[in-house]
Structures are given as structure tokens and as C-alpha cells.
Amino acid sequence: MSTTEVLVKELVEKNGKTRNSLMPVLQGIVHNEHFLSEEALLCVARELDLSAADVYGTASFYTFLDTVPRGKNIVRVCKTITCHMKGKDEIIKALGNALKIKVGETTNDKKFTLLTANCLGWCHKGPVMLVNDDIYPDLTTQKALEIIEEYAKDVK
Amino acid sequence: MENNLKKVDIIFEIDEKQSPLAILEKTVKRPADEIILDLIDSGLKGRGGAGFPTGLKWKFTRNEDSEVKYVICNADEGEPGTFKDREIIDRVPEKIFAGMAICGFVIGAKEGYIYLRGEYNFLLKNLQKKLDEFNAGMKKTGIDFTIYIKSGSGAYVCGEESALFESMEGKRGEPRNKPPYPTVAGYNSKPTVINNVETLVYTTMICHMGPERFKALGTKDSRGSKVFSVSGDTPISGIYELELGMPLNEFVDGFGDGDTKAVQVGGASGHCVPRKKFNDTIIGFEGIPTGGSMMIFNSSRSMYNVLHDYLEFFTEESCGQCTPCRVGCQQLLKGIEAVKRGERPPAYLDDLKKLTATMKIAAKCGLGQSVGNPFNSIIDNFREEIIY
Ligand SMILES: Cc1cc2nc3c(=O)[nH]c(=O)nc-3n(C[C@H](O)[C@H](O)[C@H](O)COP(=O)(O)O)c2cc1C
Ligand code: SF4
Ligand code: FES
Numbered sequence: 001m002s003t004t005e006v007l008v009k010e011l012v013e014k015n016g017k018t019r020n021s022l023m024p025v026l027q028g029i030v031h032n033e034h035f036l037s038e039e040a041l042l043c044v045a046r047e048l049d050l051s052a053a054d055v056y057g058t059a060s061f062y063t064f065l066d067t068v069p070r071g072k073n074i075v076r077v078c079k080t081i082t083c084h085m086k087g088k089d090e091i092i093k094a095l096g097n098a099l100k101i102k103v104g105e106t107t108n109d110k111k112f113t114l115l116t117a118n119c120l121g122w123c124h125k126g127p128v129m130l131v132n133d134d135i136y137p138d139l140t141t142q143k144a145l146e147i148i149e150e151y152a153k154d155v156k
Numbered sequence: 157m158e159n160n161l162k163k164v165d166i167i168f169e170i171d172e173k174q175s176p177l178a179i180l181e182k183t184v185k186r187p188a189d190e191i192i193l194d195l196i197d198s199g200l201k202g203r204g205g206a207g208f209p210t211g212l213k214w215k216f217t218r219n220e221d222s223e224v225k226y227v228i229c230n231a232d233e234g235e236p237g238t239f240k241d242r243e244i245i246d247r248v249p250e251k252i253f254a255g256m257a258i259c260g261f262v263i264g265a266k267e268g269y270i271y272l273r274g275e276y277n278f279l280l281k282n283l284q285k286k287l288d289e290f291n292a293g294m295k296k297t298g299i300d301f302t303i304y305i306k307s308g309s310g311a312y313v314c315g316e317e318s319a320l321f322e323s324m325e326g327k328r329g330e331p332r333n334k335p336p337y338p339t340v341a342g343y344n345s346k347p348t349v350i351n352n353v354e355t356l357v358y359t360t361m362i363c364h365m366g367p368e369r370f371k372a373l374g375t376k377d378s379r380g381s382k383v384f385s386v387s388g389d390t391p392i393s394g395i396y397e398l399e400l401g402m403p404l405n406e407f408v409d410g411f412g413d414g415d416t417k418a419v420q421v422g423g424a425s426g427h428c429v430p431r432k433k434f435n436d437t438i439i440g441f442e443g444i445p446t447g448g449s450m451m452i453f454n455s456s457r458s459m460y461n462v463l464h465d466y467l468e469f470f471t472e473e474s475c476g477q478c479t480p481c482r483v484g485c486q487q488l489l490k491g492i493e494a495v496k497r498g499e500r501p502p503a504y505l506d507d508l509k510k511l512t513a514t515m516k517i518a519a520k521c522g523l524g525q526s527v528g529n530p531f532n533s534i535i536d537n538f539r540e541e542i543i544y
Contacts, residue, residue: 018326019325019326019327020324020326020344022326023306023307023309023323023324023326024306024307026309027274027307057328058326058327061311061328061475062274062308062310062311062329063309063311064308064309064310065310080236080424080465080469081236081237081388081424081451081462081465082236082237082387082388082451084461084465085388085389085457117275117310118234118236118312118469118472118473119234119235119236119238119469120275121234121238121239121241121242121273121275121276122239122242123236123237123238123239123385123387123388123393123451124239124385124386124387124394125393126387130275133277133278133280134278
């Protein structure tokens with residue numbers, strides 16, 4: 001069995017073999033593998049006894065359930081109005097320059113994907129970004145770059 | 157804030173003598189009908205945006221005949237400019253749990269779910285820990301109710317109640333036709349109470365302090381207080397619990413930077429109020445209701461950019477299920493861009509306003525129906541900024 005198959009089986013075991021488990025199962029895969037591969041989607045369909053189209057249909061609806069390969073660290077900079085007013089453009093530009101990628105792209109070493117997001121719920125402390133599940137409010141370009149460096153060092 | 161804004165401390169107040177679990181234990185000894193009467197008497201209306209009377213919602217669900225019912229806490233908080241639910245979840249989660257369990261007792265449900273937006277995953281660990289303790293506490297005292305957490309995955313529309321059920325059922329977050337309403341057929345097509353985070357905390361506190369203290373706050377049409385999320389051009393952005401029914405000019409006196417040109421009340425889907433209307437605008441159900449989002453703009457801001465941001469937001473977040481909303485959002489966005497570039501005459505804005513009227517009637521859910529709120533209020537009040 002491939003690691004993906006093992007993972008899917010574990011997640012289905014943990015959450016239950018019903019359609020209502022689909023979201024937690026997909027979320028679990030993304031947590032471990034950073035995106036939903038074709039193999040993973042087919043495996044979920046098999047394990048939950050759903051059509052592959054149903055599984056893909058659900059996955060493709062949600063921003064956080066990516067179906068294209070993503071880096072190990074996913075950076076999402078809030079681009080909604082108050083963060084816009086507080087300078088999200090500079091943050092995105094600085095991160096893009098440092099990582100040498102544009103929004104939507106992944107670095108060659110697969111360590112980082114740079115994305116934007118809609119309001120992250122920290123408008124009083126914008127600009128703000130999520131790196132994976134961690135939130136970083138009150139950003140300056142300096143701070144944003146330092147945070148990314150920390151993640152770049154991390155080899156776990 | 158040295159002015160006459162009426163600050164309140166109910167939501168975040170910590171009572172050392174009576175824990176939320178103790179409030180729950182005390183409350184479930186009372187007859188369910190009495191609790192409903194108290195909630196109706198308090199005048200509490202939903203704090204998630206739509207403002208439906210909470211006591212009635214519970215009563216309708218209680219009256220449904222079903223073995224299985226559910227209580228759901230809507231913690232999908234995605235309306236731009238809103239961040240109060242995150243703070244409530246972080247600081248007083250037990251008050252949310254207690255409100256859910258009281259609701260479970262009243263309507264006859266044994267399971268509750270918190271639907272937490274994926275953007276708040278960093279809250280999960282601590283929330284789960286507090287929840288495990290609370291669930292254990294309920295078990296020990298013989299309260300037959302268990303709460304679980306479900307996570308979202310980054311879709312604003314899943315805050316719409318029926319889309320949220322779809323998402324919990326492992327489907328695309330596409331809003332359902334209504335009726336049936338959740339009180340009749342919600343999660344798993346069973347009778348369901350779905351309430352906003354803040355609403356549930358108020359139910360706990362009304363059970364704790366009685367409806368009188370709550371009722372004494374606010375106005376006839378907007379009883380009680382509300383947690384406001386204040387952001388934008390203000391020196392004191394943050395979270396404030398204030399009495400409902402305040403005039404907007406008092407709010408601006410307290411929070412503005414002295415140069416406030418407009419306030420967006422109720423988030424991207426709310427209304428934009430220009431300076432000349434501050435004096436006659438009431439924040440509450442009799443004026444402009446809000447889920448709590450108050451975004452302040454000063455004279456350095458282009459209202460074209462503001463509207464453009466909102467329309468981009470709706471274009472991205474529309475679930476795409478119905479044509480008036482899917483195509484309408486795109487056309488509104490393209491339309492103002494075309495007017496700005498001079499490719500369309502200014503009168504084209506009036507055609508776009510008609511489009512929002514169509515969306516209001518023909519869109520399936522609140523997302524498409526309310527795009528006209530920001531659109532018309534910004535076009536009507538800042539027309540010259542959109543054109544030139
Ligand atoms: C597009 C859309 C998004 C919504 N998002 C939320 C949300 O994030 N949180 C919330 O409590 N209500 C949200 N609502 C309102 C819910 O549908 C529902 O009315 C509310 O959860 C009921 O709770 P309440 O009566 O306590 O306010 C949204 C509605 C729409 C149309
Ligand atoms: S109004 Fe928009 S968000 Fe709502 S169901 Fe229609 S397309 Fe989806
Ligand atoms: S606008 Fe960026 S967090 Fe709300």
C-alpha cells in the first residue's frame with residue numbers, strides 16, 4: 001500500500017465510513033500531503049463508497065482543499081479591504097521577491113506556495129497572513145520576511 | 157473613548173462565583189418553556205446578521221416532532237471586517253458551550269456542533285481541550301449533550317446556514333432552497349437550531365442574569381448590546397461591546413480619526429454611510445443592522461477602490477450555483493471598471509443598479525441578494541468617485 005492509501009484508510013477509520021466524514025478526511029490529507037492528488041481523491045472515493053466525481057466536486061469547491069501540488073508551507077496574505085488599506089500589496093511584493101515567485105506559484109524546492117486569501121478575521125491588526133495554520137498579524141515587510149526565513153530554516 | 161458611547165461588559169465578563177457549567181446546571185432545572193419565554197421577553201435577536209428572534213427559533217425547533225435534532229454554532233465568521241467571534245471563542249468558549257447545551261435541553265437535542273472556519277484552525281487545539289473538559293463536566297452532572305467541532309475549508313458562503321449544513325454533510329457548500337427552514341430540516345435534514353457564536357453567549361448570559369438586565373439595554377427594536385469589530389481608519393481599532401441603537405455620529409465621534417468620510421456598517425454585504433448621513437443613522441434593527449463589522453474610511457480613501465474590493469470579494473465567494481449572482485457579481489465588477497475607464501457612460505451605473513435589483517429578487521441566498529447593499533449605497537453617495 002502507498003503512504004497515501006495508508007493515510008486515507010487511517011482517516012476513514014478515525015472519522016467513520018460515511019459521507020459526513022468527507023470533509024475531515026480531505027482536510028486530513030491536505031494537512032499531511034499539502035494537496036489532494038488524483039491518487040488520494042480516488043482512494044477516498046473507494047473508501048467512502050462515493051463516485052470520484054462527487055469527491056472531486058466537493059474538494060474543488062473549497063479554497064483550502066487544493067487539487068494542485070502545493071509547497072510544504074502555504075502562505076496566504078489577506079487581500080481584503082482593511083488589509084488592502086494597511087499595505088498588503090507591499091507584503092505580497094516583498095514575499096514574492098524573496099521567494100522569487102508570483103502569487104499562485106510554488107518555489108522550485110517545493111517549500112513555499114504564495115497565495116492570497118479573503119478576510120482572515122484580523123482586520124484590526126492588518127496586514128496579516130496565515131502560514132499553514134499559524135496566523136501572523138500586524139505585519140511589516142521586515143516582519144513578514146523574517147517569518148518566512150524561520151520557515152525556510154525549519155527542516156522538519 | 158471619553159464620549160457618551162455606552163460600553164457594556166456581558167460577553168467577556170468572567171463571574172468567579174458562577175461558571176458557565178454552573179449556569180447550565182442551574183438552567184436545565186427550569187421548565188424549557190420558561191426559558192423560551194425569558195428569551196422572547198429579552199428581545200434577543202440573532203447576532204449573525206439576519207436578526208431572527210432567538211427565542212422563537214428555539215420554540216419552533218422545540219415544537220418539531222423528531223427523535224433527532226441538532227444545535228449548531230455558526231463560527232464561520234467570514235464577513236469582511238468581522239473578527240469578534242474569534243475573540244469570543246478564544247476568551248470565553250465555555251459560555252458558547254453552555255448556550256449550546258441549554259439550547260439542546262430546550263429543543264430536545266443531544267448533539268451539538270461548532271462549525272469553525274478553516275482560517276481559525278490555530279484556535280482548534282485550545283478549543284478542543286476546553287471542550288473535552290466541558291463535555292466531561294456535562295457527563296458528570298448527568299446532562300445528556302455532547303458537543304463536537306467541525307472545520308471549514310475556506311469558503312465564505314458556508315456561513316450561510318444551509319450551505320453550512322451541506323458542508324457538514326460532505327458536500328459542496330451550496331445554499332439550499334428555503335423553505336424548509338433549518339428549524340424543520342437542517343443538518344442531516346433534521347430540525348436544527350443554528351445560532352451565531354455571540355447569540356449563544358447572550359443566551360447563556362440571559363439565563364444567568366435574567367431578561368431584565370438585557371432588556372434594559374438598547375432600544376425598543378434593538379434590545380441589548382452587541383460586540384462590534386471596529387477597523388479601518390481609526391486610532392483604536394478592536395473589539396467593543398456597546399449598547400445597540402446608537403446614532404452613527406456618536407460612534408464616529410468615539411472611533412473616527414477626525415477625518416471620517418464614510419462608515420461601512422455590516423461588512424462587505426452591509427451599507428456604506430457617508431458623513432452627511434451620520435446624524436440620522438441608527439445602528440440597530442430599526443436603522444442599519446450589523447453582524448458587528450464597522451469599517452471606517454477617511455478622506456484619503458477612494459470609494460471606487462473600496463467598492464472594487466467588495467465586488468472582487470463577492471465574485472470570488474459566490475458559490476456560482478445561480479445565474480443572477482454568478483454572472484451578476486462579475487458584470488457589476490466589469491461594469492464599474494468600464495465606467496472608470498470611460499468605455500461606458502456614467503448612466504451605465506444606473507443599469508448596473510437595476511441589475512442589483514434583479515439579483516435581490518432572483519438570487520437564491522443572502523450573498524447574491526445583498527450585493528446591492530454596498531453597491532447602491534456607494535454609487536448613490538460617491539457617484540463622482542466612481543466615474544472620475
Ligand atoms: C453569505 C452568508 C454568510 C453568512 N455568514 C455567517 C457567519 O459567518 N456567521 C454567522 O453567524 N452567520 C452567518 N450568516 C447568517 C446565517 O445564515 C444565519 O442566519 C445565522 O447563523 C443565524 O444565527 P443567529 O440567528 O444567531 O444570527 C451568513 C449568511 C449569508 C447569506
Ligand atoms: S446567491 Fe450566489 S452564493 Fe447564493 S446560492 Fe446563488 S450563486 Fe450561490
Ligand atoms: S481584511 Fe484582512 S483580516 Fe480582515
